[in-house]
Amino acid sequence: MTRRIFIAGNWKMNLTLSASLELAEGLKKAAAGISNADIAVCPPAVYVQAVAAVLKGTAVGVGAQNVYFEKEGAFTGEISANMLKDIGCRYVILGHSERRNILGESSEQVNLKVKAALAAGLVPIVCVGELLKEREAGTTEDVVRRQFDGSFSGIAAKEMENCVIAYEPVWAIGTGKVATPEQAEEVHAAIRKMIEKNYSKEVAEKVRIQYGGSVNDKNAAEILAKPNVDGALVGGASLKVEPFLGILKSA
Numbered sequence: 001m002t003r004r005i006f007i008a009g010n011w012k013m014n015l016t017l018s019a020s021l022e023l024a025e026g027l028k029k030a031a032a033g034i035s036n037a038d039i040a041v042c043p044p045a046v047y048v049q050a051v052a053a054v055l056k057g058t059a060v061g062v063g064a065q066n067v068y069f070e071k072e073g074a075f076t077g078e079i080s081a082n083m084l085k086d087i088g089c090r091y092v093i094l095g096h097s098e099r100r101n102i103l104g105e106s107s108e109q110v111n112l113k114v115k116a117a118l119a120a121g122l123v124p125i126v127c128v129g130e131l132l133k134e135r136e137a138g139t140t141e142d143v144v145r146r147q148f149d150g151s152f153s154g155i156a157a158k159e160m161e162n163c164v165i166a167y168e169p170v171w172a173i174g175t176g177k178v179a180t181p182e183q184a185e186e187v188h189a190a191i192r193k194m195i196e197k198n199y200s201k202e203v204a205e206k207v208r209i210q211y212g213g214s215v216n217d218k219n220a221a222e223i224l225a226k227p228n229v230d231g232a233l234v235g236g237a238s239l240k241v242e243p244f245l246g247i248l249k250s251a
């Protein structure tokens with residue numbers, strides 16, 4: 001079973017409109033020659049539509065960084081999955097550790113968002129990962145299993161196949177302290193076992209598991225070479241064309 005490599009950029013709360021468009025134009029040019037991987041960028045919600053317009057018809061998909069789980073109505077400040085779909089999104093990042101830890105998002109909420117995203121035809125990129133103290137306490141797999149079980153509760157096998165999981169150890173995010181390829185592979189293999197246990201070996205073989213946390217053009221090749229690492233969710237290094245392309249090239 002060969003899973004297609006999937007590299008996604010999470011721009012987080014960065015860039016201006018003009019910088020977003022410039023980056024999108026750069027990627028549009030550069031990505032024309034890349035066919036060995038799926039590529040996506042996830043700009044801040046206010047820039048998604050403009051970036052999607054630039055990247056329309058290219059190999060670079062566009063995603064959002066969050067969604068609200070209700071369809072429509074009196075939810076001031078929120079954005080629905082149908083709205084994201086409507087403006088050209090294909091993906092949505094859900095349960096990022098910054099949302100879990102800074103904004104108090106629970107796996108139950110992530111689960112509602114996964115369901116809303118799938119219902120709207122979006123591909124959820126669901127993030128899981130342990131804090132440094134949890135790794136040091138030897139509870140990494142328990143933490144990830146709780147997040148996995150909670151986030152995918154009630155998701156059917158056919159839907160699960162469409163989901164992407166991003167393993168992002170919190171201690172590696174934005175710290176320059178990337179997990180070793182062995183550390184990443186160990187957790188990725190454990191996640192694949194969780195999918196197998198809850199679904200089947202067939203489903204487990206299909207789901208792509210990205211690694212995220214200080215990935216750059218220098219360390220990507222080693223991590224992506226691991227059998228259970230199917231791509232990367234890239235923060236800082238996705239904000240400029242060259243390093244992001246470098247990651248794509250090492251895929």
Ligand code: 13P
Binds near residue numbers: 213
């Ligand atoms: P960095 O690549 O900046 O460490 O961020 C990783 C991340 O959180 C991607 O979602």
